[in-house]
Amino acid sequence: MTGVSSSPPPATGPATVPPLDPALAARLKRTDTGLVCAVVQQHDTREVLMVAWMDDEALASTLATGRATYYSRSRRSLWRKGDTSGHVQWVKRVSLDCDGDALLVEVDQVGAACHTGDRTCFDASPLPVRVGSRAEA
Incomplete structure (x- = not known):
């Protein structure tokens, strides 16, 4: 048959995300x-679920798509939460702290947030803290 291919069509990658707004990028204080x-x-x-890292591309993707995207330091690549586990984070709000060196990502978590399968990465036993009294002023 002429014009008919038995091979599947090429896979399409994730939608192209516009770069991070330069004004926002200028406010970020990044690690080395x-x-x-x-x-x-x-x-x-208000439950703290996890801590992760973002580069400009991960933040731009998160803001543009409403799906939490992070940068894996060990794999040196982006990863979108839930793509392999199904435990998606739907982003409700992202705030930059006063110093520009941390983000607060408020999400609607579907399933476990931690790679161990726990709801949060902070489910382990709390560390002992010596409780003291405040000095009187």
């Missing part, structure tokens, strides 16, 4: 490797 710390919190309960 170009990363910003992202503290991830459940939007309605």
